[in-house]
Amino acid sequence: MLKYLFAKNEDIPDGAAAVYFGFSAITWFVIGTGLGAFNASKLAFPDFVTGLEFVSFGHMRQVHVHAVIIGWISMAFAMAMMYMTPALGNTKLWSEKLGVWNALLWNVGLSLGLTLLWAGMTSGREYSDFPWFIDLYVVFLVVMPLGINVWKTIIHRKTQGIYTTNWFFASAVFMVGVVFLVGNLPEYFHLTGLTEAYLTWWFAHNVLGLWITPVAAAIAYYTIPKVSGNPLYSHRIGHLHFWSVVVFYSTPAAHHLMSAPLPEWLKSFASVEGVLILVPAVAFVSNILLTMQGKWNMFVENLEIRFTVTACLMAIPLNMQGGFQQTRAINWYIHGTGWIVAHAHLALLGFSTFAEVAAVYLGLQTLMKRKLYSLTLGNLHFWFLLIGFTTYWVSMTIAGLIQGAGKIYEVPYIDVVMAEHPYMIARWIGGSLVFTGNCVWLYNMWMTARAGTVVPEGRMPHELAYER
Amino acid sequence: MVNFREYKIGARFFGIALGGSMCITLFLPSFDFRNVNATEVALDKQLWAGWESGFNLDDPWLRGDHRPLRVTLKVDPKTGQPMEATTAYVYPAGTRMPNGVDHPDILGAMVQQLSLDKGRISEANESQGAVFLLSSEPQGDGTKQFYIEDASATKGWTPDAVLKAAGDENTYHAAYGKAIFVREGCWWCHTLLPEETQDWQVFGAPPMLGDFNGESPTAFGSDRKAPDILHVGSRNSSREWMMMHFFNPRLVQPYSIMPRFDYLWGKVDAKGQTIDYDKWRSEYNEYVEGQRVTPPEVPMYASNSDARALIDFVLSLK
Known part of the structure; x- marks a missing residue:
């Protein structure tokens, strides 16, 4: 890939940037989930690898979070954008060269940022932990080049309209830039006190609501119709989804701070808007599941469809939790407990990751024109991910309910810790399964590049039979 | 923007929608925040x-x-x-x-x-x-x-x-000490925000509107894997307890899942003697296995050590 950095744009083969992004994303996924499993082991067995600053939980937690969000999830998004945007516009990516540079700068910036976080150089603000110069790096050297490529490709499209997926891509990549600039104002201008606390969660909420959730959904809007061969069930519902994301998902930031002394009107407003997140959620889930009409056999037979539909099915409990757990009565019980940790993993490791995994499978096979090396390993990956995630989610949800009960009924804290112990072990096992599955995936994709069957011109990879 | 022209209305509505949401979530709350007197x-x-x-x-x-x-x-x-x-x-x-x-x-x-x-x-x-x-x-x-x-x-x-x-x-x-609290990620488990539940009675009153002016970062934390410590200095003001707890939390609370922060002691103790961590850990393991009656002594921290600053911070949380 590095040889394309200084090549002429015309000499770079189509899809080079997307392939670079795809393999980077999988690698970060392996690293991020490996760190997650290691962190989980420390919560189950605190004396496992102990007394060293660089492997202490407090230094590694944020590295795990940023490796999976900015490494895995966002690079998989970039991969999907560089593959799907031109495909939907019946054109080429505006600049492969910019894309390759984007992927390189992304990896460099993220490695630098994670190293600094690991060393303890942090802003002390959850989700916006990076020091401000890394935030600026992300805006100008990561998000902007991606945005320019996506917008330019859409402008140069050869189709008349813009498909749903591309509305989401074009707007989300704009919104995430705004979120990074505005959400980090406390660091650029040293805003303090409640303003700082509120903007921290304004950032955290919107980076999920205006970047991760809509882009993951947009990917499903491409994968399901493309692979199943059915047209999208309803363009109108897609409109409803898009506009309700922009209007409703961008406003409930304050519901993350229900127990802080924020203005009461703001908390009430955020809570109502938070329930309205169900509008885009229901629109998305129904649209995707109805698109599957008559093709449900593919849910069993086809790996990409199975991953995407599973993502969509997981969006149902995700949004039911998300809509209601932030209302005052329920938030009172579960705030600050493992329930929230389970919910966050349902969003990122459940819904969003499963949609992106499908996109990376589909995109890498299509762009490299190679059939997936092994279906068995692909199936293994799916079940490792699903069983690992489910173990994690169930155990953390139970642990969260225990913590909530302990909080409400004034149980001495150490009794809560003791009661949670078995679930911490289950959490660690779940995380380890996910990590193992991802190692399998990286091997499978690597072998696909090296030894996958060549997909003939004009054919989709899923039209070919598997050989292993 | 030639090919976005057919999306003129959509683009404008997008601007209005996002701008409106920013106005409500950023501009309007700023009036409330500005009027707060520091307590x-x-x-x-x-x-x-x-x-x-x-x-x-x-x-x-x-x-x-x-x-x-x-x-x-x-x-x-x-x-x-x-x-x-x-x-x-x-x-x-x-x-x-x-x-x-x-x-x-x-x-x-x-x-x-x-x-x-x-x-x-x-x-x-x-x-x-x-x-x-x-x-x-x-x-x-x-x-x-x-x-x-x-x-x-x-x-x-x-x-x-x-x-x-x-x-x-x-x-x-x-x-x-607070910088160490941020650097070492203490706030990933210990929140600084007692909630509006009965835990007022255990962890003390939640903070008021004007209690944060000028603080950065507020480091509320969001995940309570451990007790809230906004008022910990009022509950427990023992420097000795804190010292043992930071060096190895299992010395004072056998079921604690808190990491050991013995590395904050640095190389030498209060008398300038090198701290032999390997020896300490092997003696502690003997104690855990029942081969010793008492755990090894926790070395007294040097006056310029990180451990001292962190304990100073924790005890100042009243």
Whole structure:
């Protein structure tokens, strides 16, 4: 890939940037989930690898979070954008060269940022932990080049309209830039006190609501119709989804701070808007599941469809939790407990990751024109991910309910810790399964590049039979 | 933007929708935040914690450079005469002034006016350093209004004289301690925000609206894998307990899942002798396996160690 950095744009083969992004994303996924499993082991067995600053939980937690969000999830998004945007516009990516540079700068910036976080150089603000110069790096050297490529490709499209997926891509990549600039104002201008606390969660909420959730959904809007061969069930519902994301998902930031002394009107407003997140959620889930009409056999037979539909099915409990757990009565019980940790993993490791995994499978096979090396390993990956995630989610949800009960009924804290112990072990096992599955995936994709069957011109990879 | 033309209406509506949401979630709350007067808690906290506890250019690696100190004075630093115990906040030369002194308008109108007129905080400057006091003015309704007083201006106290008068045993490195709290990720498990549940009764009252002016980062935390510690200094003020708990939490709480923070002791103990961690750990393992009756002694931390600063910080959370 590095040889394309200084090549002429015309000499770079189509899809080079997307392939670079795809393999980077999988690698970060392996690293991020490996760190997650290691962190989980420390919560189950605190004396496992102990007394060293660089492997202490407090230094590694944020590295795990940023490796999976900015490494895995966002690079998989970039991969999907560089593959799907031109495909939907019946054109080429505006600049492969910019894309390759984007992927390189992304990896460099993220490695630098994670190293600094690991060393303890942090802003002390959850989700916006990076020091401000890394935030600026992300805006100008990561998000902007991606945005320019996506917008330019859409402008140069050869189709008349813009498909749903591309509305989401074009707007989300704009919104995430705004979120990074505005959400980090406390660091650029040293805003303090409640303003700082509120903007921290304004950032955290919107980076999920205006970047991760809509882009993951947009990917499903491409994968399901493309692979199943059915047209999208309803363009109108897609409109409803898009506009309700922009209007409703961008406003409930304050519901993350229900127990802080924020203005009461703001908390009430955020809570109502938070329930309205169900509008885009229901629109998305129904649209995707109805698109599957008559093709449900593919849910069993086809790996990409199975991953995407599973993502969509997981969006149902995700949004039911998300809509209601932030209302005052329920938030009172579960705030600050493992329930929230389970919910966050349902969003990122459940819904969003499963949609992106499908996109990376589909995109890498299509762009490299190679059939997936092994279906068995692909199936293994799916079940490792699903069983690992489910173990994690169930155990953390139970642990969260225990913590909530302990909080409400004034149980001495150490009794809560003791009661949670078995679930911490289950959490660690779940995380380890996910990590193992991802190692399998990286091997499978690597072998696909090296030894996958060549997909003939004009054919989709899923039209070919598997050989292993 | 030639090919976006057919999306003119959509693009405008997008701008209106996103702009409207920003207006409601950013612009409108800013009016509420601006009108808040800093409470005694907020003034105390920003004075001992200093300008910034997270990443900043004065101390990028959060290793304790340019941090203010909190001292308890028992003698007047100018005259040497005994006086009533007084808390002073010392900003040695080159230390960034606290936020309320840098930008008095964040204190709220009433506190700002008192701090400027009676506290003379506009005379404090970074190159000479300053000493601050938390002073109060009685109000008509019987309450007290707190404000920041620049004692270098009003009393002529210099940072060096105050530190000398207080002595090392009455000096608290709470500001560096909070930076360690941020650096070591204590806030990933210990929140600083008691919730509106019955845990008021266990963990103390939740903070009030004006308790945060000037604090950065607020580091509320979101995940309670451990007890809330906003008021921990009121529940447990034992330095010895804290020392054992940080060195190895299992010494005082066998079922704790907190990591060991023995590495904050550094290389040497209070007497300057090298700490033999391997020996300590093997003796501790013998104790756990029942081959020893008592665990090994926790070494006394050196006065310039990270452990001391962190304990100073935790005990200042009242």
